[in-house]
Amino acid sequence: MAANRFRTAKLTDDEPLRLRELNKLRVLDSPPERHFDDLVELAAQICEKPIALVSLVDRDRQWFKAAKGVSFQQTGRDESFCAHAIQGSGILEVLDTKADERFAENPLVIGEPHIRYYAGAPLVGRAGFAYGTLCVLDTSPNRPLTEAQRAGLERLALLTVDRLEDWSYQQQADVSSRILSTLLDSMPDAVVSCDSDGNLREFNLAARQWHGVDPRLLAPEHWAKHFDLYEPDGSALLATEKVPLLRAWRGELVRNAELMIRAKGQPPRVVLCNGQRLVDAFDRPIGAVVTMSDITELRAASSDLQQTRAYLESVIDASVSVAIIATDTRGYISLFNSGAERLLGYSSEEVVGAQTPALFHLESEVAARSAELSKKFGRQVEGFDVFVASAREGIPETSTWTYVRKDGEHRTVQLSVSALKDDENATTGYLGMAVDVTDQRRAEQEAQLANERFGEAFKSAAQGMALVSLEGRWMDVNEAITKLFGYSREALLGTDFQTLTHPEDLVSDLALLNDLLAGRIDQYQMKKRYYRRDGSVMHALLSVGLVRDENRRPLHFVSQVQDISVEHQALQELEENGAFLLQLFDSLADAVLVIDRDTQIVGHNLAAVTLFELPTDATGSLLSARLPELTERLDGSSGQGSAGLLARWNTTLTIVGKQPLPLELSLTQVLSPSEQNPRWVLVARDLSESQRNELLKNQFVSTVSHELRTPLTSISGSLGLIAGGALGEIPERIGGMLRIAQQNTQRLIQLVNDLLDLNKLSANEMNLEIQRIEVAAILEQAIDQMKGYAIPYGVELRITGDTSGHVNADPDRLLQVLFNLVSNACKFSPRGAMVDIHCEPNAEDGALISVVDSGPGIPKAFRSRIFERFAQADSSENRVKGGTGLGLAVTRELVERMGGVIGFESQEGDGARFWFRFPRAEVRLPMESVVARVLHVEDDDDLAAVVRGQLATVARVDRAETLREAHERLRQVSYDLILLDLKLEDGDGLSLWETLHRSQPDVPVVILSGYEVPRAIATKVAAVVQKASVTPDELETRVVALLKNRSET
Secondary structure, eight states, rough: OOOOOOOOOOOOHHHEEOOOHEEETOOTTHHHHHHHHHHHHHHHHHHHEEEEEEEEEEEEEEEEEEEOOOOSSEEEEEEEEHHHTTSSOEEESSSSSGGTTTTTHHHHHHTOOOOOOEEEEEEHHHHSOOEEEEEEESSOOOOOHHHHHHHHHHHHHHHHHHHHHHHHHHHHHHHHHHHHHHHHHOOEEEEEEEEEESSSEEEHHHHHHHHHHHHHHSOGGGGGHHHTTTTTTSSOOOOOGGGEEEEHHTTEEEEEEEEEEETTSSSSSEEEEEEEEEOOTSSOOEEEEEEEEEEEEHTTTTSHHHHHHHHHHHHHOOOEEEEEEEEOOOOOEEEOOHHHHHHOOHHHHTTTTTTTGGGBBBBBHHHHHHHHHHHHSSSOOOHHHHHHHHTTOOEEEEEEEEEEEETOOOOEEEEEEEEEOOOTTOOEEEEEEEEOOOOHHHHHHHHHHHHHEEEGGGOOOSEEEEEEEEEEEEEEOOHHHHHHHHOOOOHHTTHHHHHBBBBHHHHHHHHHHHHHTSSSSSSEEEEEEEOOTSSSSEEEEEEEEEOOOTSEEEEEEEEEEEEOTTTHHHHHHHHHHHHHHHHHHOOOOEEEEETTTBEEEEEEEEHHHHHHHHOOOOOOOHHHHOOOHHHHHHHOOOOOOOEEEEEEEEEOOOOOTTEEEEEEEEEEEEOTSSSSSOOOEEEEEEHHHHHHHHHHHHHHHHHHHHHHHHHHHHHHHHHHHHTTTTTSOHHHHHHHHHHHHHHHHHHHHHHHHHHHHHHHTTTTOOOOOOEEEEHHHHHHHHHHHHHHHHHHEEEEEEEEOOOSSEEEEOHHHHHHHHHHHHHHHHHOOOOOOEEEEEEEEEESSSEEEEEOOOOOOOOOOHHHTTTSTTTTOOSSEEEEEEEOOOOHHHHHHHHTTOOEEEEEETTSOOOOEEEEEEEEEGOOOOOOOOOOOOEEEOOOOHHHHHHHHOOOOOTEEEESSSSSHHHHHHHOOSEEEEEEEEETTTTTTHHHHHHHHHHHHHHOOEEEESSSHHHHHTTTSSSEEEETTTOHHHHHHHHHHHHHHHHOO
C-alpha cells in the first residue's frame, strides 16, 4: 500500500496562548469589511494569483476574514496549509503541492478548489503569536515569487495585522464609551466638558436637566447667559472669567467654586463646582471637565423655617466627592486622587510611595479597632492590617473612621476597603474609597431636631429618584420618592409605575418608553400626573434615561420625579419680568419701532411716540401711512434671509408737521425660532442736540486755537532768541531749561495747527488747490525737507519703487501728509535704520505711496483708535516720542478730501507700513463709467465661483484666497463692498476687517461664513450671512441693497 501523502501540522506548546490572543481580537465570525477585502484583492494583484485569503487559524478550523477566488468561508484545521505556515517566521511557499508529502493527498489538493500552489505570510501580532496568514493560492504549479512580490506580501501581512488589532481596539473603545456615557448619565452630579478649542462636548443627564437646555456650539463668553449661570446669591449674571469650565480650560485648577443656576421654569439651584484641564500623554491640553454637585438644600439649611424642608432633601440626595486611595500589599500608598487631596490636604507627591494610611487616621481609633479585630480573629492585628484585615479574608468592609487633615482638622468619613486582584486571583494591593460625611452627619442631627420641632410639615421632599425595570416595576427608590407618593419603600417595590400613573398620561409615557427602547431617542422628559396613596393627584416633571450593557442591550430605566407645584410661582415671576422689560423698553431715550413683513407696526416705545408724533398706541398701523419717507428707506434694506444688523445710516427725515430731523438709524432683523415670522427693529436717534453741541465745540476750538496761535508764536520766537544768545551768553543750566520750554512750545504750536486743520476739515472750510503734481518731484521735495528732521533720530530716508507719472492733489497738503507719516516713522525707528518712501502703480492705474519703518510696530490694542483724534499708544515708551495725537487724524482727513484712500499694516515687533493712494491725474474717468467693485475673500473655489456668477450682472468681483492677497488688493484698489470669510489658510478674517474698519470705515463689509461671529463685531459690519442658510438670490438682493445704499450716501 502506498504511504499516506497527507500530513497535518503538529501543535506547539504555546498553542493555548496563541489561541487566547486570537480570541482576544473578537474578530472571528464577524461580517465582511471592505478594507480587508481590499487587502486580499491587492495581494492577489501583487502576486499575480487568482486566490487570496486572510485566514485565521482557530482551534478546529481555519476561518477567512476576507477571501478572493473561493466561495466558502472556512475549512477544517487538519487540511489547513496555514496551520503549517504559522509555525514559521517567514513566508511558507509550496511551488507544487502534489510534489510535497505534507499536502499531496490533502482534500483541498485532490478536490475543490484543487490547490497546486500556496504562499502564506504569518500574521504575527504584538504579543508575538500568529493569528493566521495572508496567503495567495493557484490551481496550477508556479514559479517562486519574485523578491518584489515577497516583499509586497510581507508588507501587506503587516498591514493586515494592524487592521485586525485596530479593529479590536475600536470595539473595546466603543464599549468603554458606552459604559462611560451610561455612568455619567446615572450620576446624581452634573458633568460638563469641552475640547481643546473650547467647544462643549460631554453634558450628562443631570447637567441637561439642571440647565433645561442642550449644549450648543457657543463661544465661552456666551456660556453664562445661555446656561443661566449666576453669582451664588443670584444677584447678577456670572462674569465670563468666573465660569468654572472656562477657568479649567485655561489651565486653572477649580476647587469648590459656587454658583447659581437659574434655568427657566425651575427653582434656582446652587451648585459646587470642581474641575481641571485635561491633557494627553504628551501633556498637551485636550480640553477640560467640571463636575457640579447640587448643594441648594445644604445652603438653605441655615436659613429660616421655610428652608428646612429643602435642607432635609439635600441630606438625603446630595452628592459628595469621593477620595480614592490605593496601596500595595505592604501598605504604601500607590494612588491618591484629587478627591483625596481635597479631603486630606496632602498632595499626591507627598504621600505616594512614601506613606501609609496611618498618616491621616486618628491614632485612638486605630488602637481601638486593633483590639476589636484581634479579639475577633484570635490573633494580634496591628499596623496596616487594622485597615485591611477583613479585605484580606475576601470580605469587603465599610465602616466609619475619623480622618485627620494635614492642617489638623478632623473629618468623619465612610470608608469602604476591598482587595485588588490580578488575573490569577492573587492580591496585588488594596483600594479604599472614602466619602466625607461630616456635613451629612451634622445635617442629619439638625434635621432630626427640625423633625422633632416641626413634625409632619417637613416629611415630603421635592424630588425623587428610582430605578425601574423594563416592565415598569420599581427596582429601587430613595426616601424622597416615598415621601412624594406617601407609600413606604416596601409598598412601592411591590407595585409598578403604571398603577400610579394617571390614565390620560399613561399612553404618551409608554410611547416615549418604546422610543427609548428602540433607540430613536436617548432620554425624555415630560409633565405627567400621578396618584398619591391618599388618592390625590400630583403634577410632576418626569425625566427618564435608559441604562444599557456593553452590547447595547437595555438593562433598566433611571427615573427622576420632581414635584412642580412651585411652577405657579415661577410663572408669576415670569410675568413680573415681562412687565419690567416693557418698562425698560419705554424708558429708552432712543425711538424704537418693531414692524412685520407688511411694514405693520407691532410695537413701539414712548420715545417713538414723541419723536414721530405717533398716537399713544400705533400698534397695527401701517408704517407707510405713518412715515412714508422711512418706508422707502426700509424697502432697500429689509426682506433678507438671516438675523442680525442689516444697516446703519444717518439721514434726514421729514415728519408731517415737524422740521426735518437729522437721525441716526439702525435696522436689525430678528427671527422667531421657526424663522417663519421675521420682525424688523428700527432704532432712531435724534442727532439735533449732538449736532448743535458739535458745532459749539468746533467754534470753541477754532476761537481758542486762533487766540493761542499768536502768543505761542511770540513765546517760541522769544525763547529761540534767548536760547540762541541774542541777549547775551546764558548759563548752561538755564539754557537746558530754555530748550525744554522751546520744544514744548513747538508742540503746543503744532497742536494748535492740527486743531485748526481738523476744524476746517470738519466744517468743510479748508481750501484745497488740486493740481497735477509730478510724483517724483513731490517725493524729492519731501525728502529734502525731512532730512534735517531725521538726523537727531539717527535714521536715513530713501525713495524706492516707480515714481513716474502724476497725481491730482494739493501739493502743500500732500507734503503735510508725507511729513506726518515720515516723522512718525523716524520717531519709532531704531538708530541706524532706514525709512523707505516707496511708490508703485496700483491696479486702478494710480499711484500707491507707502512709508515703511522697522520700529516696534503698532500695539494691537491701539490699532482700532489709530486714526482717532488725540490717539496715542498707551505706553511710556511711546509717550516719550512726543506728538499731539492729531497727526494721523489730520492725515486721514487730508487724504480722503483729496480723493485718496489711506491704510496701514503692522505686526508688533516687525515695523509698520502706512500707505495712501491717488488716481493718476491723466486717467480720471467720468462717474457714469465706474462699475461697482466687490472683493470676495474666500478660499473655497466652488463657493467663490457661485458668488462671482451670481453677482456678475451687478458688480465686478475680485477674489482673494488668503489674508496676504486681500491686503495687497486693498492697497491697490478702492472697493465698494467686501464679502469676507472668517477662517482662511493664513489667519482669521476678523484681523482684515479690523484693518479695513479703521482705514476705510465707509466700505460695507458682509461676513459670509459658517462660523459664529462675535456680537461686538456683528453689530458693526453691514451684515452677517451664514453660508449654510443663505441662497444665491438672497445674497444678490442684499449686495444690491448695500451697493445702492453706498451710492446714495
